[in-house]
Amino acid sequence: MHALLDELRIELPSWAFGNSGTRFKVFGTPGTPRTVWEKIADAATVHRVTGLAPTVALHIPWDRVDDYAALAAHAREHGVALGTINSNTFQDDAYKFGSLTHVDATVRQKAIDHHLDCIEVMHQTGSRDLKIWLADGTNYPGQGDIRGRQDRLAASLATIYRHLGEDQRMVLEYKFFEPAMYMTDVPDWGTAYAQVSALGERAVVCLDTGHHAPGTNIEFIVAQLLRLGKLGSFDFNSRFYADDDLIVGAADPFQLFRIMFEVVRGGGLDARSGVALMLDQCHNVEAKIPGQIRSVLNVLEMTARALLVDVDGLVAAQEAGDVLGANGIVMDAFYTDVRPALAQWRTERGLPADPMRAFAESGYQQAIDAERVGGTQSSWGA
Amino acid sequence: MHALLDELRIELPSWAFGNSGTRFKVFGTPGTPRTVWEKIADAATVHRVTGLAPTVALHIPWDRVDDYAALAAHAREHGVALGTINSNTFQDDAYKFGSLTHVDATVRQKAIDHHLDCIEVMHQTGSRDLKIWLADGTNYPGQGDIRGRQDRLAASLATIYRHLGEDQRMVLEYKFFEPAMYMTDVPDWGTAYAQVSALGERAVVCLDTGHHAPGTNIEFIVAQLLRLGKLGSFDFNSRFYADDDLIVGAADPFQLFRIMFEVVRGGGLDARSGVALMLDQCHNVEAKIPGQIRSVLNVLEMTARALLVDVDGLVAAQEAGDVLGANGIVMDAFYTDVRPALAQWRTERGLPADPMRAFAESGYQQAIDAERVGGTQSSWGA
């Protein structure tokens, strides 16, 4: 396999191990973590069988603890590290009409302060990235002043940015819609790009693969943000309709392949690019830990396929105007079954050839099903 | 105003008065009902100021009571009646992988039994319609057998249909997606039509205006279902993106006008057509009772505009191939400000000229804000 595969690192979101659902129902399942400590144990299990997921992203306040140094030590003991800190300004009653964009300076300050708290957590956990996804927006025309909200967003972000440490970054995530149903304050990559460009070099964009309008060519945005030096991170998941948050690669594996090909093309696999590959998914009906393992493997497998593309041949075909030839080279890589070679690659690294089976046979799920009785299962609410 | 306006009746959903939200957050508000009795009181208030909303739809089990006769009497005392009974097979853990379509006969029977319970409620409330919206579907390719699920759905519906009283109808609602993210078992009007056609005359289709793929011409479906004799009811709301459940007419008033024009064209305003006009919305961030008043008024106003269309002139222009002339006749009606005439029409009927203001000045909201303290506010969960 290509040497760059050894550089692949995929960050797991702590919240993927808790319950999630739709507005209609959140189903519970045996073994679901009650605490961030248990979430990290689950995440470490994913890393143990894949060797690809060495860090865990936290969501504040869902993952708030008294002692982050202890949490970091806990993670280390399990073989992983703490990663990106995600802020949350969408579950407090104060944010009903916005957070960093709110018309009321008091609410804006509350939201800003939350981010400063997150930065403080980052200092304690050693995290590099503060990821900001805002639920801010409006449901009805006239409800808010689009322009004024954008200006207030810029001012709020600037305040937060000034508080970042020198080695820390702000990563601004955009989303087409939901929970806002008419106007979202950061709805597209253009807005995120314009906002972070006004801040400075350490402000970059997070591309969530489920946060686009129907039909959007996502790999184009990947290429463009890499070109502009502003691709900070991915939130990987997949979708058939809206922000479905399904397992990455499950809905359209060829799209994931094309995305990873542009990541490779633009140098995004190089650690110096600063591009962080993260998962952000909701395992509403499927098992959570195997869901994360499957997701990590999907990213790996599509990256491996992307690295198989005969780039010289591709360039030659492109220059010759050979449409079918160029497309054929790309499809050849996509259709190649890389799974046997990756099993071998894992074996050479002391990892299980089949991580899904290794987890299933480990007894881990049975153990947590038995142990994690009582308490409140973690979910988006806590 | 057109005489047909006097026939207009809009059914309110009890659940519109409780809290709703997105998977991210459900905001509470003062005055929110704790019980179905309070919901009905709120609904009656909408009818009092509009004169257009004489019935209230119930959702079972959200609105389950011990004594439905008492509930009907309570409604009558408030000047309204109980209407459609909506079943709910999406909030029980048993339905994680389906209800009427479930691979397990035990779960299907449980879901069927729930509908038989609903029919029993209908006998007690005097309701005509059993409305079935199913959350059934799958999130991943392979998770379910599309064909098998459809066959089981047909069998389950047939069983329920056989238990309907002679004056009762089954109304099957379709939805494009959500909560299922890959495959929904009743995703489009074609499926609903095929299913109800296999059952018999008293099985009809419910068209929820928010349940279509992007770009769908909804008025076409209205015209088609009326033509086929299978339009049972509307669930009115509006959307910019997905099933946003916004106030009907708020996102695209011209679309609502076109829909009402096809209702008029197809005879759907005639009581004998059996077409029930209902609201189905979520007032996530706006006030709920005024939200319902506004919705009722929007349907009224667009119906009044639709009734203004110069049909003879329109037919003449269509036959002449006069595209701009025909379109102009339709737009003329749409652009006519019917609000002054409707205020007069209301005054003549002893109703407030301005229902929104009448409610605001009634003191009702202040009263329920003060009274409804303690208890658990109603929402989709209860």
Added chain:
Amino acid sequence: MHALLDELRIELPSWAFGNSGTRFKVFGTPGTPRTVWEKIADAATVHRVTGLAPTVALHIPWDRVDDYAALAAHAREHGVALGTINSNTFQDDAYKFGSLTHVDATVRQKAIDHHLDCIEVMHQTGSRDLKIWLADGTNYPGQGDIRGRQDRLAASLATIYRHLGEDQRMVLEYKFFEPAMYMTDVPDWGTAYAQVSALGERAVVCLDTGHHAPGTNIEFIVAQLLRLGKLGSFDFNSRFYADDDLIVGAADPFQLFRIMFEVVRGGGLDARSGVALMLDQCHNVEAKIPGQIRSVLNVLEMTARALLVDVDGLVAAQEAGDVLGANGIVMDAFYTDVRPALAQWRTERGLPADPMRAFAESGYQQAIDAERVGGTQSSWGA
């Protein structure tokens, strides 16, 4: 490989070998056929290297000739046969405001007569299927009466249907939009199904994979139409946005796989099912003959993958509620590289192991480039 692969037959559209383009530009290319005789020669070349494309669909009047018996003989000499007859009521000035739906009985009769002419052609060519795709629709609200147009469509189709021979079928194709921009008269499978159901057993539906709203689950429709006994044929192509008419499988190979899986599941590969697999594509920028070869191979390869699904294991996983297990079985089949086995399968049948290469090395393209000089290249216009 699975025995059912030997049953696979893919019909080629004569027009794929002519020029096509967008409203912005139609690019010409060397070697493009000037006549239907040359188109058939090209189609036969595709069959020669793939062994999978034994029939060619004609478009009337594009492929009108004086002597269809001679054309059929010409096809036989080239090793293929004539297939489906496609009518065309969208390029005559008379049809500006509709054909079978037109408000003017004279125009409707003209369009009906065209279809009777097509049936006459079918008698001469021995074709089974009359495929009807209508451009009928309107661009502006009010331009036409939705209901009236639908009624006229029903009457026109009934007249045509009555003229079909006993072994002939009518196949009605639906399309979401284009060229009509507001309302299309047969916009969805529900409408096509309702119309053909009113006609009789020999009226069935054509599913063009590019003719749906964004996000539509096409394999669901495949399963549903097979269940209802009304899936007549496919028009295969692929799309990223609208009716892009790209090479089938090029935009979303996993979707094509899922479609073929439902075809297999519903018995559609069985010749007795009557399901015809056809291509309908536009090679705007790529080479046409290799474009058709690639398309045929894509259908073959995805069918082969679909036949690899471990159905017993899948059913067991579905019944156990094992979401990841069931999905994994499907993905296993999709990710398997069937190309080496198919090369072997071809070799065993005396076909080239690599049809793309076989064509490239055959000198056929160079020969037609040299020979086909002068005349008017075929395109949609002629």
Added chain:
Amino acid sequence: MHALLDELRIELPSWAFGNSGTRFKVFGTPGTPRTVWEKIADAATVHRVTGLAPTVALHIPWDRVDDYAALAAHAREHGVALGTINSNTFQDDAYKFGSLTHVDATVRQKAIDHHLDCIEVMHQTGSRDLKIWLADGTNYPGQGDIRGRQDRLAASLATIYRHLGEDQRMVLEYKFFEPAMYMTDVPDWGTAYAQVSALGERAVVCLDTGHHAPGTNIEFIVAQLLRLGKLGSFDFNSRFYADDDLIVGAADPFQLFRIMFEVVRGGGLDARSGVALMLDQCHNVEAKIPGQIRSVLNVLEMTARALLVDVDGLVAAQEAGDVLGANGIVMDAFYTDVRPALAQWRTERGLPADPMRAFAESGYQQAIDAERVGGTQSSWGA
């Protein structure tokens, strides 16, 4: 009416008076111009009855003449002036695989030279704006290198930009898709913004209202581009599905109202803003001159409604979190029938109260129907 209405100017596209259509058919109509001279006469007629359309945009080479000074004089004699120059790099065989982005420097230079020719035309016509819409893109993954094409685009644009006169601007238009079906080189406002920002102050963005993904909140982009100082012009039209190019306001008049409200809000009606309002439509089935008159009136009427919004009340409601109140203020303006007041406003300015009727009664159409016989009707091809 609001004083700002007197500032309203809407530029007409010369090509709207020629024939247009879809890839399926271009219908001809009596009276269609054969030359740009006739197109300008038609455009002047629109201005004569509306008083709102004093300039005509040209498309090069469609409107190429030997003597642009004479053409400008011709326009002046008809009471209008020449406006924006639109380049065309999509109808020459050389551009099959791109123009400013082409992999071949020779083709890029040809496309650059075409733009330099356009600048030369601008010097002769006195036009301020060079509008660039590119058909560049690819149909298949792998066909082109996304990143490389973007880099070449930047270089080509920079060359053109350097040749602009000091009072001239470059206006870069983006489009979601079509004619490219997989990847478009300037697909969204973010790309256009990033490209023009790299050029300098006189490079701005053109927003075509039909060039977005389904569901896109266009007024948000309007507000954002105005905020960033980069909104150069509009191409107005409307759509139900894709780039339908219907009459502006015909598909969703409320959207046009919201767009005009943001134009007003952001100062875009002020001549000093530099925002040019243009039409860009295709009258495929409707009469062309009345189609343009209707379009101009639609923009006027929605602007008048937008100017009616009670801004003080709106701000107060927004600050109070009064969602329904704020929305109600906006809807009040939208639902107000401004047509009688605008008729009066026109009469006061010596214009026909009813421009559509004035044109119909003018005999102009009958005159051109009679005069314009023979020759080749203008269309996109010439």
